[in-house]
Amino acid sequence: MDHQSPTPPVTRQSSGYTHGFVLTLSCEDKPGIVASVTTELAGLDANIAESNQFWDRQTNRFFMRIAFAASEETAKDDVERALKPAIERFGMKTTLIDQAKKPKIVIMVSKFDHALLHLIYQIKVGWLDAEVAAIVSNHEDSRRFAEHEGIPYHVLPVSKDNKTAQEEALLKIVKDTGADLVILARYMQVLSDTLSKRLFGKVINIHHSFLPSFKGAKPYHQAFERGVKLIGATAHYVTPDLDEGPIIEQETERVSHAMSAEDFVATGRDIESRVLARAVKKHLESRVMLNGHKTVVF
Structure with a gap:
């Protein structure tokens, strides 16, 4: 390559x-x-x-x-x-x-906003060439930030009873804004198989572990309990197979026994933000091509 x-x-x-x-x-x-x-x-x-x-x-x-x-x-x-x-x-x-057309993105976030803030910063300084068409969340936590930045903010609380309706509302936002990419910046909800298929190749997720290790809740605490020496993050396309989508970008960082679980989390936040931003940049520049379950990244 x-x-x-x-x-x-x-x-x-x-x-x-x-x-x-x-x-x-x-x-x-x-x-x-x-x-x-x-x-x-x-x-x-x-x-x-x-x-x-x-x-x-x-x-x-x-x-x-x-x-x-x-x-x-x-x-x-x-x-x-x-x-x-x-x-x-x-x-x-x-x-x-x-390239005369600036790509539009929709960023989805829950309560942890570090990856969202990093993406906005990289757009502000010109490293990422994109327009944030909307921020979508299942919580109110990031509304004040969105309003300060002048970005439309949509709250779509998700439960098992309204998941289908809320995903339809998300699709409407994507369509109405003309968004080219949806970014799950620590959005802590699993997209349905139907939505994953309809937006295939247009949704990037940041997973807070070096896949396929430590899936599920509190991965850094799992890593801490196992005494690992490397932690990391993975940016991948979303598919119906949970956390199994084609990988775009990954990074690891060395940790030690002297660090606390909170130190692991802080280190992880930094890695997640960097990895997601790099993956988004490569996608927006058309440097990522799907090759079955893998990617070719130029």
Whole structure:
């Protein structure tokens, strides 16, 4: 797999390259895929800023991500039309992102707001390029913060009797805001199988352990009781299989016998915030591609 440092959108005013796009594609691996795509982009007088590719030998699937810039007059439809012959020839599954459109996100949170606050901060300083369309919670705790930031705040208390209705309300919020991604920033409710399927590939969760260890309640206390030497966090896509979705990002940190359970929790909060933010950034930049139960991350 070819890992490269993130490349910012190319905006060379003097050369006329002012419109940035990101193309991702996957298909059965065959000769000529890269040539067919780059030839069509050259025909549009586009300039390639970054290119990553990966061949999964086990499944014979080919994955590619290309960031490129074109003239201001080049529209998304123009690119799609130019690429259509190559897409049909190789049976490609593609997505094309217009970087002029800022992605919108919905953040879901319960009472622990550290991951939420970190995401908002990274947006404020420009490291994350996104617009928070709404914050959704099953508690009132983060309302004051949301109102201070000017972010719409929706409280949807969940019980076994109203879960279906509340999830429909969530889907309406996602649809009405045009959100591209839903982020579970320590949202302590399990999404139903139906909702997980309807939003497949568009929901990222931060799990407060280095999966698959220590599932369920109080994972850091479980880790403390077991005397572990490493704790961590996992950011993954949500699927109907609880905490089994394709993993995007993980991190661990060393702990010791001298630390208390509260020290474990504090360390865990920091890891969770960092891991979730990195996963969100990679998703928003179209650097994550689903490969069965796994991901290809460029």
